[in-house]
Amino acid sequence: MEMTMPANFRNSIRVNRECQNGRVYHPNLYNPYPYFWWKRKKCSTKKCFQDPVHGPIELHPLLVKIIDTPQFQRLRNIKQLGATYFVYPGASHNRFEHCIGTCHLAGELARHLQAQHPELIDDKDILCVEIAGLCHDLGHGPFSHLFDNKFLPRVGITKLKHEEVSCKMFDHLMETNQHLEGHFTDADLNMDEDLDFIKEIITGPLNDEKSSWNYRGRPREKGFLYEIVSNGPYKVDVDKWDYFARDSYHLGIKNSFDHKRFMKFLKVLKVGEDTHICQRDKEYLNLYEMFHVRSSLHRRAYQHRVCSAIDAMICDALVVANKHICFPGKDGKMLMISETITDMVAFEKLTDNVLLQILHADNRCDFMVEAKHILNRILRRDLYDYVGHSKLRAIASEAIPKCFEAEAEIAGLDQNKELKKDDIVVNVRSFDFCMGKENPLDHFMFYNKDKPDTAFQIPTDEISDMLPQTFQDHEIQVFSKDPKKSGKIKECFQRWCRHKGYPGPLKRRNLAH
Numbered sequence: 373m374e375m376t377m378p379a380n381f382r383n384s385i386r387v388n389r390e391c392q393n394g395r396v397y398h399p400n401l402y403n404p405y406p407y408f409w410w411k412r413k414k415c416s417t418k419k420c421f422q423d424p425v426h427g428p429i430e431l432h433p434l435l436v437k438i439i440d441t442p443q444f445q446r447l448r449n450i451k452q453l454g455a456t457y458f459v460y461p462g463a464s465h466n467r468f469e470h471c472i473g474t475c476h477l478a479g480e481l482a483r484h485l486q487a488q489h490p491e492l493i494d495d496k497d498i499l500c501v502e503i504a505g506l507c508h509d510l511g512h513g514p515f516s517h518l519f520d521n522k523f524l525p526r527v528g529i530t531k532l533k534h535e536e537v538s539c540k541m542f543d544h545l546m547e548t549n550q551h552l553e554g555h556f557t558d559a560d561l562n563m564d565e566d567l568d569f570i571k572e573i574i575t576g577p578l579n580d581e582k583s584s585w586n587y588r589g590r591p592r593e594k595g596f597l598y599e600i601v602s603n604g605p606y607k608v609d610v611d612k613w614d615y616f617a618r619d620s621y622h623l624g625i626k627n628s629f630d631h632k633r634f635m636k637f638l639k640v641l642k643v644g645e646d647t648h649i650c651q652r653d654k655e656y657l658n659l660y661e662m663f664h665v666r667s668s669l670h671r672r673a674y675q676h677r678v679c680s681a682i683d684a685m686i687c688d689a690l691v692v693a694n695k696h697i698c699f700p701g702k703d704g705k706m707l708m709i710s711e712t713i714t715d716m717v718a719f720e721k722l723t724d725n726v727l728l729q730i731l732h733a734d735n736r737c738d739f740m741v742e743a744k745h746i747l748n749r750i751l752r753r754d755l756y757d758y759v760g761h762s763k764l765r766a767i768a769s770e771a772i773p774k775c776f777e778a779e780a781e782i783a784g785l786d787q788n789k790e791l792k793k794d795d796i797v798v799n800v801r802s803f804d805f806c807m808g809k810e811n812p813l814d815h816f817m818f819y820n821k822d823k824p825d826t827a828f829q830i831p832t833d834e835i836s837d838m839l840p841q842t843f844q845d846h847e848i849q850v851f852s853k854d855p856k857k858s859g860k861i862k863e864c865f866q867r868w869c870r871h872k873g874y875p876g877p878l879k880r881r882n883l884a885h
Contacts, residue, residue, distance in 0.1 A: 421472060425618050429476045432499060434559045435506055437552055439472070442720065443510060443545040447471060449723035453619060454515035455682040456673055458750065462622045463673070467509045467516065470618055477610035478505030478601050481635055485596070485649070489640050492647070497590070497597055499559060500566050504573035505601045505610060510545070511537025513713070514724050515686060522687045527694055527710040535575040535602070537713055542571060544716035565589060573601050584645075596640045596647040606816050607806035608649075608659070616665050623673050629662045641827040643817055650817040650827045656835055660813060663805040675801045681756045681851055684797045685746050686727070693730050693743040756797055756851040757858045760877025762869050764800075764846035772800055772846055778868070782850065785864040785871075796861055797851040802844070809844040850877065 418430040431439075438444055447467040457463045482498040511534040513519030520534045546552055546567070556563060569589025572578055577586035585592045603609035613631035620627035637652035651659060673679070690709060698706035699722060701715035709726065712718040731747055733740045749755065764772060773781075778798040783791040805812050817827040832839055850865045852858040865877050 423469065423473060423476070425614070425621055426473055426476055429472065431472075431475065432502065432559070434499065434552075434555050434561075435475060435502060437549075437555050438503065438506060438545070441545055441549050441552075443541055443548065443716075444468075444471075444507070446720050446723060447509065447512070449725055450512050451515060451724055452615070453623075453674065454518045454679075455686055456623075456676070456679050458682045459676055459678045460623050460673060462624055463619070465618060465622045467512055470614055471506050471509050473614040473618055474508060474601065474611050475502050475506035477614055477631070478502050481600055481610055481638065482597075484635055484638065485640055492594060492640060493597065496560060496566065497594065499561065500569050500589075501573065501597060501600050504570045507542050507545075507570070508538055508574045508601055508611065509534070510541035511535065511539070513537075513719075513722060514690070514726050515683075518683050518686060522683060523690050524710065524713070526687060526691050529710060529713070532713065533575075537719070539571045539575050541716050541719065542574070544720070569597075573598055576604065592645065593647055596649050599649050603649075606648075607812050608651075608662070608816065612662070612666065616662070616669070619669060619673070620665075623669075625669065625672060627665060629665045630658065631662075634658055634662070639819065639824075641817065641819060641825065643827045648817055648827065650819050653818040653820045653830060656813065656818065656830060659816065660839065663812060667803050667805060670803050675803075677758060677761075677849065678755065680799045680801070680849055681758065681797075682750055684756055684799065684851060685750050689730060689743040689746040690726070692739050692746070693726075693733075696737055696739050696743075697726060697729055697733075756853050757855040759850040759852050759858055759862045759865055761801075761847050761849040762865075762874040762877050764848060764874060772802075773798075773848070773872070775800060778848070782861065782864045782868045785867045786860060791857065791860060791864065795853055795857055797853065799849045799851070801847045801849060803846075804844040807843070809842070811843050848874070 417433045419433070419436045421429045421431065423429050445468070450467045451457050451463075452465045452467055452470050453460075453463045479498060479502045482493060482501045486493040486498060513523075513534070517534075520532060520537075524530070524532055553563060556566075561567075566589065568578055569587075572587050572589045578588055579586040585595075587595070587598065590597055598604075599606065599609065601609055602611055610631075613629075613634075616627055616629055617631065619625075634651070634655060637655050638649050640647050641650045643650075694709045696708075698708050699712055699718040701707045701712075701718040705715075707715055707718045709722065712722050727747060730740065730743045733744060735741050735744075775798040776793075779796045780793045782796055782798070783793045807815070811832060814829065814832065816829070818830055819825070819827055850861065852861045862877065869876050
C-alpha cells in the first residue's frame with residue numbers, strides 16, 4: 373500500500389534541508405511552525421574541550437590556533453609534577469592541560485569582573501588575559517620545576533625563572549607560526565601593545581625605568597588585570613586555583629578550597645592610585661584555606677621525601693649527561709642541555725623524553741653509562757638512602773645553609789676522611805604561604821556589604837585566635853647515594869647539627885618500601 377506524506381511534514385523536511393544548505397525557505401501556510409523557527413543560526417566558532425576538572429571548556433578560535441602549534445603541543449611531554457609521578461601513580465598529567473585550565477579560569481574571572489565593571493574591562497582585555505593564562509608555562513623544562521630550581525643551579529645558571537623563558541618561547545611561537553598574526557588582527561589585537569600586555573602578565577613589567585607605572589600594555593587604571601593569572605602582590609590567582617584542583621584530582625588528595633565560590637565575591641576597587649581585585653570580608657577563612665591547601669600539597673606530595681630522593685637522582689643524571697646530549701639550535705649549532713635556554717629552537721625539543729634519550733644511549737661514553745646507571749636505579753627502586761632530617765626552627769630564609777656547602781661540611785667531619793662531598797645529597801624543604809614568613813592575608817584587601825566600594829585590610833586577631841602565628845617552616849634532609857655509607861654519613865650529620873645548633877636528625881627510614 374502506498375503511503376502519502378502529509379504536506380506540512382514534507383515542508384518541514386524541505387525547510388531542514390534548505391537551512392542546512394545555508395538558505396532560508398518560507399514554508400506555505402500549512403506549515404504549523406513559523407519560518408523563523410527554522411532560520412539558520414550562525415554557528416559558534418569556539419571549540420569545546422572536555423576537561424576532567426572543569427568540565428566542558430569553550431575557547432576562542434585564536435586560543436585554539438595557539439594550542440595547535442608545536443611550541444604549545446610540546447607541553448604534552450612535560451609532567452606537571454615532575455618526579456612526583458614516580459611516587460603517586462595518578463600524577464601523570466602534563467603542563468598541556470594545566471595551561472588550558474588556567475586559560476579557562478582566567479577567562480571566567482575576567483568575564484565576572486567585566487560584568488561588574490564594564491567600563492574597566494573590554495573583550496580585548498579578556499582575550500589577552502586568556503592568552504597569557506594559556507602561555508604562562510611555555511618555558512618549563514623537563515620535569516617542570518626540577519629543571520629550573522635544581523638542575524640549572526647545579527650547572528651554574530642561577531636566578532633564571534621559567535616565566536622569562538615562557539616569554540622567549542611565546543616570541544618564538546609567534547615568529548615561527550606567522551599565520552597567527554592574521555588571526556591576532558582578526559581578533560582586533562594590536563601586535564605591539566597587546567603582545568606586550570600578554571608578556572607582562574606572564575613575567576612582570578617590561579620597562580626597566582623606575583616610574584610610578586612600569587607597565588606598557590595597559591594603563592594604571594587597568595592594573596588589576598595583571599593580578600588574574602599571576603598575582604605578584606597578593607599571590608591569589610587562577611594559576612594556583614587550577615593546579616590545586618587538578619593536582620589534587622590526580623594525586624587523590626581532597627581539595628578543600630572552593631575557587632568557584634571564591635570567584636563569586638571578587639570585585640575591583642581602587643586602593644590609592646591603583647586598582648586591585650578585592651574579596652568580601654566573610655571569605656577570609658576560605659582565602660586562608662587556599663594557602664593552607666598549597667602548603668599541604670607541598671608537604672604531602674610536591675616535596676615528599678621519596679620525591680626529593682628521585683629529584684636528586686634525575687638531577688644527577690642530567691648533570692652527568694649535560695654535555696653529551698645536544699639539540700640543534702637556530703643556526704644548526706648543537707647545544708648541550710643547559711645551553712638550550714638561550715635558543716628556543718633547541719629548547720622546544722627538550723622535554724621529559726630526555727630521560728629516554730639517556731636510557732637508550734649507547735655505552736661508548738663513560739658519562740652516559742654513569743647517567744644511565746643512575747636512572748636504572750630509579751626504575752629498580754634502588755633510591756638514594758634517606759639518612760635523616762633536622763628542623764630549622766626560628767631561622768631566617770637567608771640563614772638557611774646552601775645545599776652544596778652543607779654537603780662539603782658534613783663530609784669534612786668524617787674523622788677517617790673516607791667520605792666525599794659527592795657521596796651526600798642535602799635537600800632543604802621549605803613550606804610557607806607564598807610570602808615567606810609573612811601572612812599573605814595581612815596584605816590582601818577586603819570589602820564588606822555595608823561599604824562595598826571601600827577596600828580595607830583585616831588584622832588576623834580580629835578573625836580568630838586559632839589561626840597560625842608562624843607562616844614558614846624549614847627542614848634539612850640528608851641522603852646517602854651509597855647505602856653502605858649511610859651509617860657514617862648519619863654520624864657526620866649529627867656532628868654537623870650539634871655544631872650548627874640544630875636539633876639532631878630523626879631516625880633513618882628506608883624509602884624503597
